[in-house]
Amino acid sequence: MKLTTKGRYAVLALTELALAKENSLVKITEIAVRQNISSTYLEQILLLLKNSDLIIGVRGPNGGYKLSTSPENIMISDIVNIVEGRMEAKGCVSKSGSCTGVSGRCLTHDLWDELSRHIELFLGQISLKDIIAGNVLGRSSPPKVLELK
Amino acid sequence: MKLTTKGRYAVLALTELALAKENSLVKITEIAVRQNISSTYLEQILLLLKNSDLIIGVRGPNGGYKLSTSPENIMISDIVNIVEGRMEAKGCVSKSGSCTGVSGRCLTHDLWDELSRHIELFLGQISLKDIIAGNVLGRSSPPKVLELK
DNA sequence: GTATTTCTTGACAAAATTACTCGGAAAATA
DNA sequence: TATTTTCCGAGTAATTTTGTCAAGAAATAC
Ligand code: FES
Ligand code: FES
Numbered sequence: 001m002k003l004t005t006k007g008r009y010a011v012l013a014l015t016e017l018a019l020a021k022e023n024s025l026v027k028i029t030e031i032a033v034r035q036n037i038s039s040t041y042l043e044q045i046l047l048l049l050k051n052s053d054l055i056i057g058v059r060g061p062n063g064g065y066k067l068s069t070s071p072e073n074i075m076i077s078d079i080v081n082i083v084e085g086r087m088e089a090k091g092c093v094s095k096s097g098s099c100t101g102v103s104g105r106c107l108t109h110d111l112w113d114e115l116s117r118h119i120e121l122f123l124g125q126i127s128l129k130d131i132i133a134g135n136v137l138g139r140s141s142p143p144k145v146l147e148l149k
Numbered sequence: 150m151k152l153t154t155k156g157r158y159a160v161l162a163l164t165e166l167a168l169a170k171e172n173s174l175v176k177i178t179e180i181a182v183r184q185n186i187s188s189t190y191l192e193q194i195l196l197l198l199k200n201s202d203l204i205i206g207v208r209g210p211n212g213g214y215k216l217s218t219s220p221e222n223i224m225i226s227d228i229v230n231i232v233e234g235r236m237e238a239k240g241c242v243s244k245s246g247s248c249t250g251v252s253g254r255c256l257t258h259d260l261w262d263e264l265s266r267h268i269e270l271f272l273g274q275i276s277l278k279d280i281i282a283g284n285v286l287g288r289s290s291p292p293k294v295l296e297l298k
Numbered sequence: 299g300t301a302t303t304t305c306t307t308g309a310c311a312a313a314a315t316t317a318c319t320c321g322g323a324a325a326a327t328a
Numbered sequence: 329t330a331t332t333t334t335c336c337g338a339g340t341a342a343t344t345t346t347g348t349c350a351a352g353a354a355a356t357a358c
Binding site for chain 3 (some may be wrong): 063
Binding site for chain 4 (some may be wrong): 299300301302303304305306307308309310311312313314315316317318319320321322323324325326327328
């Protein structure tokens with residue numbers, strides 16, 4: 001998986017939008033200043049999210065951004081997938097070229113595959129609403145269940 | 150989290166060691182050739198694992214590496230943590246400096262924290278033995294449990 | 299002891315990725 | 329028209345990842 005500041009900025013920015021009053025517009029610079037992020041960098045990121053229709057941009061004076069749907073419908077995995085590019089379990093560089101080849105999977109292939117799936121599952125369960133509600137902890141499956149398995 | 154080829158090489162190399170006959174030594178070059186990895190690069194990686202006492206290096210003719218303990222006692226999280234450096238949920242760059250500051254946690258803090266914990270938990274449940282046994286799939290907690298929650 | 303094999307160590311260089319900047323265009327408002 | 333804001337493409341700087349090199353140390357075989 002890949003998780004850089006880009007992804008974190010994106011989630012942070014969208015929490016700000018989620019926090020704003022319904023249908024009100026938030027400017028890039030507002031977010032950038034408040035979060036101490038480069039505003040031109042943030043532009044790039046929000047543009048990606050806008051092109052994927054996760055947010056809506058309005059130009060002109062008093063313009064800005066807003067979420068295209070309500071916070072509970074936007075999952076963190078959506079956001080991260082868009083800005084970081086699809087999480088690829090690129091896999092190993094076995095003799096037979098790329099990992100995707102069906103023929104020669106190495107022993108660790110399933111491991112990384114499963115890890116990716118696991119992460120995606122986790123982030124796919126948490127919405128922007130959960131975040132602004134502080135409803136994140138305890139979301140992970142309880143360890144005891146797995147120990148018993 | 151951080152997961153680069155370094156971590157994947159490390160796990161791959163250690164599966165090779167786990168696959169070898171008990172107490173037999175495997176040379177760096179053997180692994181490097183078989184997996185098509187730069188042998189000098191692999192040196193670096195195995196050195197880290199050796200300095201953390203996960204593996205044992207024996208010099209001289211017919212030398213090589215072997216696991217310091219049995220495969221079921223070595224968890225993937227151990228390996229990754231060593232070579233990639235401890236997975237840090239570095240967090241955001243809020244106004245008040247670093248994320249670690251107790252004072253100003255942003256809303257996303259818990260999210261990344263929990264994600265890290267989740268990943269570590271997952272990789273901490275899978276041993277080298279599981280990998281060579283192909284016993285990785287189905288390790289993740291079943292989705293339905295979480296849906297019910 | 300000498301030669302050979304193999305790990306050990308540290309410093310260095312190439313390549314790739316990430317993070318960020320810049321200059322301007324397009325749309326909306328006033 | 330002038331101003332504000334998003335949109336867009338390209339380019340640069342910084343950092344990290346990946347890999348190389350050269351020299352040394354320990355063990356073994358002869
Ligand atoms: S990771 Fe090795 S074949 Fe896919
Ligand atoms: S991630 Fe924002 S304060 Fe820790």
